[in-house]
Amino acid sequence: MAFATSDPTAGTARRNKIPVKIVVAGGFGAGKSTFVGSISEIEPLRSEAVMTTASDQLDDLTHTATKATTTVAMDFGRIALTEEITLYLFGTPGQERFHFMWNELSRGAIGAVVLADTRRLGDCFPAIDYFEARNVPFVVAVNPFDGVRTHPIATIREAVQVPESVPMLFCDARARLDVKLALVTVVEHALNRQRAGARV
Amino acid sequence: MIDDLDQLAGNGLDDPSDDGFDEDSTGRFIRPYAMTGGRTEVGTDIHLESQIQASARASAHLGAYRWEAARVLDLVQSPMALVEVSARLDVPIGVTRVIVADLVKDGSVIVHVPEQTQSFTSLLEKVLDGVRNL
Incomplete structure (x- = not known):
C-alpha cells in the first residue's frame, strides 16, 4: 500500500508496448538455439510446455484410453527493436508431434525461419509443410555445417521443394x-x- | 535474485518424494499442477509474448500470496512476457498462465493489450527498420 503511487498504471495498459515474434524452426540439431543466441540481447531462456496427448495406438495393446504427457522445451530470446517494439525469437522442435506447440507459437507471429541442415535436409520438411499449410510467411535458412557452401541454393531449393516465392539463404547460425x-x-x-494482400 | 529463484524452484518441484498436496505451510513443496488446483485452461488469451506488469494494487495483495504468485509479482515490476516469467520462475507455460490469470482476476497484474494505433503494414515496416539496424 505504501507503494500505491509508485506505479501509475493502476490497472490500465498505459504504455503501448508491442511484442512481436518470429519462430525459428527446424530439425533436431539444426542450430535453432544457436541462431537465437547469436542475436538475442539476453542470454536465451528456456521455457517448457507440458501437454497431455493420447498415447500412440501401437503402444496401446489393450485399446484402453491412456494418456501420456510430453514436455516440450523451447528456447527464446528477445531484442528491443524500438522503444515500443520488442522482438521475441522462439526456437522450437521441428517434429510433427509438437504441432500443438507450433499452433501457439505461430499465432500472431510475423513469420518463421526454417533452419535446414544440409546433412539432413528431410528434417525440415515438417516445418515447411506446417507453415505452408497455415499461410505463415517463412524463409529457409541453410546452415552450412561443414563450413563449405557446397550445394548451390538452387539445388537445395529443389531438394526441399519450396517454390521460388519462398526466400532461401545460407545462414551460419553462429554468425x-x-x-x-x-x-x-x-x-x-x-x-x-x-502489401500484396496475401495475408488477410 | 535469480539464485534465490532457482533455489525456490528447485525446492520441491522436482522432488519425487513429494506427494503434491502439502501446500499449506510454505506453499513451495508442491508440484506445478498442484499450484493451480489442476486448472490448466484459463487465461488462454494471454499469449506467450503478452506483456505482464504488476499493478498499483499488487502491493496491497502481496502478503496474501503464496511464493509463486509473489515471485511473479516481483518479476513483473517492469513489463515482462508471459514466456519469460515462465522461464524465470522455472514453471511450465500452462501453469504460469494460470497463476497470471488469477493475478489478473485479483487486479494485481495487468496484461498489456497493444493499442491498434497503426496498421499491420506500418508495424512490419517499423520491425524491418529495427532488424536492419541490429
Whole structure:
C-alpha cells in the first residue's frame, strides 16, 4: 500500500508496448538455439510446455484410453527493436508431434525461419509443410555445417521443394550478421506479402 | 535474485518424494499442477509474448500470496512476457498462465493489450527498420 503511487498504471495498459515474434524452426540439431543466441540481447531462456496427448495406438495393446504427457522445451530470446517494439525469437522442435506447440507459437507471429541442415535436409520438411499449410510467411535458412557452401541454393531449393516465392539463404547460425540477414529477409518477405494482400 | 529463484524452484518441484498436496505451510513443496488446483485452461488469451506488469494494487495483495504468485509479482515490476516469467520462475507455460490469470482476476497484474494505433503494414515496416539496424 505504501507503494500505491509508485506505479501509475493502476490497472490500465498505459504504455503501448508491442511484442512481436518470429519462430525459428527446424530439425533436431539444426542450430535453432544457436541462431537465437547469436542475436538475442539476453542470454536465451528456456521455457517448457507440458501437454497431455493420447498415447500412440501401437503402444496401446489393450485399446484402453491412456494418456501420456510430453514436455516440450523451447528456447527464446528477445531484442528491443524500438522503444515500443520488442522482438521475441522462439526456437522450437521441428517434429510433427509438437504441432500443438507450433499452433501457439505461430499465432500472431510475423513469420518463421526454417533452419535446414544440409546433412539432413528431410528434417525440415515438417516445418515447411506446417507453415505452408497455415499461410505463415517463412524463409529457409541453410546452415552450412561443414563450413563449405557446397550445394548451390538452387539445388537445395529443389531438394526441399519450396517454390521460388519462398526466400532461401545460407545462414551460419553462429554468425550474428547471417542471423540478422535471415531476420531481415523474413520480415521483408512478410511485409511484401502483406502489401500484396496475401495475408488477410 | 535469480539464485534465490532457482533455489525456490528447485525446492520441491522436482522432488519425487513429494506427494503434491502439502501446500499449506510454505506453499513451495508442491508440484506445478498442484499450484493451480489442476486448472490448466484459463487465461488462454494471454499469449506467450503478452506483456505482464504488476499493478498499483499488487502491493496491497502481496502478503496474501503464496511464493509463486509473489515471485511473479516481483518479476513483473517492469513489463515482462508471459514466456519469460515462465522461464524465470522455472514453471511450465500452462501453469504460469494460470497463476497470471488469477493475478489478473485479483487486479494485481495487468496484461498489456497493444493499442491498434497503426496498421499491420506500418508495424512490419517499423520491425524491418529495427532488424536492419541490429
